[in-house]
Amino acid sequence: NAGVTQTPKFQVLKTGQSMTLQCAQDMNHNSMYWYRQDPGMGLRLIYYSASEGTTDKGEVPNGYNVSRLNKREFSLRLESAAPSQTSVYFCASSLTQNTIYFGEGSWLTVV
Amino acid sequence: LAKTTQPISMDSYEGQEVNITCSHNNIATNDYITWYQQFPSQGPRFIIQGYKTKVTNEVASLFIPADRKSSTLSLPRVSLSDTAVYYCLVGYQKVTFGTGTKLQVIP
Numbered sequence: 001n002a003g004v005t006q007t008p009k010f011q012v013l014k015t016g017q018s019m020t021l022q023c024a025q026d027m028n029h030n031s032m033y034w035y036r037q038d039p040g041m042g043l044r045l046i047y048y049s050a051s052e053g054t055t056d057k058g059e060v061p062n063g064y065n066v067s068r069l070n071k072r073e074f075s076l077r078l079e080s081a082a083p084s085q086t087s088v089y090f091c092a093s094s095l096t097q098n099t100i101y102f103g104e105g106s107w108l109t110v111v
Numbered sequence: 112l113a114k115t116t117q118p119i120s121m122d123s124y125e126g127q128e129v130n131i132t133c134s135h136n137n138i139a140t141n142d143y144i145t146w147y148q149q150f151p152s153q154g155p156r157f158i159i160q161g162y163k164t165k166v167t168n169e170v171a172s173l174f175i176p177a178d179r180k181s182s183t184l185s186l187p188r189v190s191l192s193d194t195a196v197y198y199c200l201v202g203y204q205k206v207t208f209g210t211g212t213k214l215q216v217i218p
Contacts, residue, residue, distance in 0.1 A: 004154075044208070102155055
């Protein structure tokens with residue numbers, strides 16, 4: 001009963017490096033999301049995918065790219081990491097309106 | 112997207128009932144209202160969802176007035192383990208979370 005799985009859980013990057021956060025869900029959900037959460041703050045939507053092959057920008061898309069590889073997988077890429085992208089990243093998925101299931105989070109530090 | 116407004120924080124003693132109200136003045140006709148709970152270092156988890164009137168599950172109750180411009184999450188007899196951040200969401204698809212309400216339960 002995996003639900004939403006994110007990798008890696010922890011990552012330290014140097015400024016300017018690139019990396020991809022992987023996310024997969026096994027619940028046959030259509031919609032998938034990437035959020036970031038800074039310390040003491042709420043979650044902010046980075047990108048959203050309503051279905052396979054479609055993606056849409058959220059509140060804070062700058063500096064990120066996404067790929068909805070198939071129905072199960074939704075990856076988030078940082079092309080040139082910046083210290084301002086230090087955050088906790090949550091992947092999520094949903095089938096029905098607003099019943100969103102979250103992964104355990106990926107802690108990213110950019111130095 | 113409907114914007115939501117919640118109190119930033121609340122304190123409550125153990126065993127008390129806690130009511131957290133969310134304002135969503137521009138809710139759309141087909142929008143549902145959903146509440147989530149988040150513990151530190153974890154992703155949010157679904158608590159309850161409703162469209163109108165009252166919904167109750169094993170964890171909480173959700174009260175929605177006829178005009179649907181607000182909603183109230185009610186947590187009966189809170190315990191220390193209910194200390195968390197509670198988010199009110201309106202709408203679907205590109206949903207956004209606000210800063211939520213930080214509930215501190217006091218022994």
